[in-house]
Amino acid sequence: MARARTGPEPQYLKVKNHLREGIARGHWVAGDLLPSEAALSLEFGLSRMTVNRALRELHQEGLVQRVQGVGSFVAQLERISATLTVRDVHEEIQQRGHRHEARVHRLTSVAASPAQAALLDVAPGQTLFHSLIVHMENGVVIQCEERLVNPQCAPDYLAQDFTRTTPTHYLLQVAPLSEARWSIESTLPSAQEARLLHIERSEPCLVLRRTTYSRGLAVTWVKLTHPGSRYFLQGSFQA
Amino acid sequence: MARARTGPEPQYLKVKNHLREGIARGHWVAGDLLPSEAALSLEFGLSRMTVNRALRELHQEGLVQRVQGVGSFVAQLERISATLTVRDVHEEIQQRGHRHEARVHRLTSVAASPAQAALLDVAPGQTLFHSLIVHMENGVVIQCEERLVNPQCAPDYLAQDFTRTTPTHYLLQVAPLSEARWSIESTLPSAQEARLLHIERSEPCLVLRRTTYSRGLAVTWVKLTHPGSRYFLQGSFQA
DNA sequence: CAGTGGTCTAGACCACTGG
DNA sequence: CAGTGGTCTAGACCACTGA
Numbered sequence: 001m002a003r004a005r006t007g008p009e010p011q012y013l014k015v016k017n018h019l020r021e022g023i024a025r026g027h028w029v030a031g032d033l034l035p036s037e038a039a040l041s042l043e044f045g046l047s048r049m050t051v052n053r054a055l056r057e058l059h060q061e062g063l064v065q066r067v068q069g070v071g072s073f074v075a076q077l078e079r080i081s082a083t084l085t086v087r088d089v090h091e092e093i094q095q096r097g098h099r100h101e102a103r104v105h106r107l108t109s110v111a112a113s114p115a116q117a118a119l120l121d122v123a124p125g126q127t128l129f130h131s132l133i134v135h136m137e138n139g140v141v142i143q144c145e146e147r148l149v150n151p152q153c154a155p156d157y158l159a160q161d162f163t164r165t166t167p168t169h170y171l172l173q174v175a176p177l178s179e180a181r182w183s184i185e186s187t188l189p190s191a192q193e194a195r196l197l198h199i200e201r202s203e204p205c206l207v208l209r210r211t212t213y214s215r216g217l218a219v220t221w222v223k224l225t226h227p228g229s230r231y232f233l234q235g236s237f238q239a
Numbered sequence: 240m241a242r243a244r245t246g247p248e249p250q251y252l253k254v255k256n257h258l259r260e261g262i263a264r265g266h267w268v269a270g271d272l273l274p275s276e277a278a279l280s281l282e283f284g285l286s287r288m289t290v291n292r293a294l295r296e297l298h299q300e301g302l303v304q305r306v307q308g309v310g311s312f313v314a315q316l317e318r319i320s321a322t323l324t325v326r327d328v329h330e331e332i333q334q335r336g337h338r339h340e341a342r343v344h345r346l347t348s349v350a351a352s353p354a355q356a357a358l359l360d361v362a363p364g365q366t367l368f369h370s371l372i373v374h375m376e377n378g379v380v381i382q383c384e385e386r387l388v389n390p391q392c393a394p395d396y397l398a399q400d401f402t403r404t405t406p407t408h409y410l411l412q413v414a415p416l417s418e419a420r421w422s423i424e425s426t427l428p429s430a431q432e433a434r435l436l437h438i439e440r441s442e443p444c445l446v447l448r449r450t451t452y453s454r455g456l457a458v459t460w461v462k463l464t465h466p467g468s469r470y471f472l473q474g475s476f477q478a
Numbered sequence: 479c480a481g482t483g484g485t486c487t488a489g490a491c492c493a494c495t496g497g
Numbered sequence: 498c499a500g501t502g503g504t505c506t507a508g509a510c511c512a513c514t515g516a
Binding site: 479480481482483484485486487488489490491492493494495496497 | 498499500501502503504505506507508509510511512513514515516
């Protein structure tokens, strides 16, 4: 997807880069007023629409603050944002050129406890699917995946072979993703998790919890537990 | 900044929402070909530019895959992305309506060890600034901030009063942010960190490491250590 | 070749801001 | 009021794809 144009650099990108570099070099600092669309149109000899696109995209990227009737300003970068991408384990491991294996420790239906019911926003006692799967990279356990699934959204969940596909992959096919809420924390593993991950109960774990919604319904809740010594998240932020 | 228009919904948003809902409802599923710009122009009675904007923005948001000469497709959402925002501690605590306090335990210059030199991409032995600050929310320690700073980028770093401003805030003023690389992991604290955070050495911590660049130079490296029991990251993903 | 998306123009009308 | 950004049009030319 990276831009692979053969032709010359688009004009709107020239404007974007001009402003981006000016900001990066400190020519304009946070809070400064940038040239207006009209001024940039003249300076670059472009139509206003083209300049507008450059400024609009910088705004979408959070680098520029725009106020109708006033002007465009360099944004206060008090927050540092980055895109956190949570990939499907299978895909992530394969991309590293490694071998992925999964062991299904549990795949059953349960009557929702009050706590479980709250996670998926259903009534206590309602039937839910519950799975517990351990994922291995080249034979080493790196993730323990405990999951609750709303049967309404994926009635055939229990019939899947999760040594051949992953719950994430299956559920995304069955129920198009519309929203997700997640959290990341650091905790000690439960006795069961320690056993499944082959670690001591004293080894810290990176835990990712996520609830996924489709068409306004909570489809699934998942807790992904990783040994802290074998897993971390990373990313970068540009501009 | 949230859209607060008084007038009617813009046309390009109508098209965006139409497509977004179709995807969320499963009318089109991952890999499906969406109507062409020309088709949508006719359907909605809009110019191609307006429809183009709708599709382009959906592409930028990762929901749609576009191939020149072929068409626009519903993207494979194998990855779940979210914007991870790392805020300035001070701002984060104030936003919760709480009181922020900082204690400066170290603020000195050091000769870079080989390991430290590598973090900021300078020569070993070069002078670096080293700070160790503890941040408290309503009197409770929630973050231990260890930082290395390149003196070239912030020569007056040692003269700042970090009980009144934060290093993040100061450095963003002095050296405009152009790039950052970060990682998140779960580890046990060092003896020093445990002491500063008032926790046992057996309590897991959420650790955020980040290197920040300005004008191509590494400005600062920071390690933010949080007690796992008192801190976690969270976020959401839409569309 | 016809159909797609990628870009660009030279206008236009509007809503909003500040003096 | 003049100046700003927000949106929209009806064309245009181009690069790319697949038949």
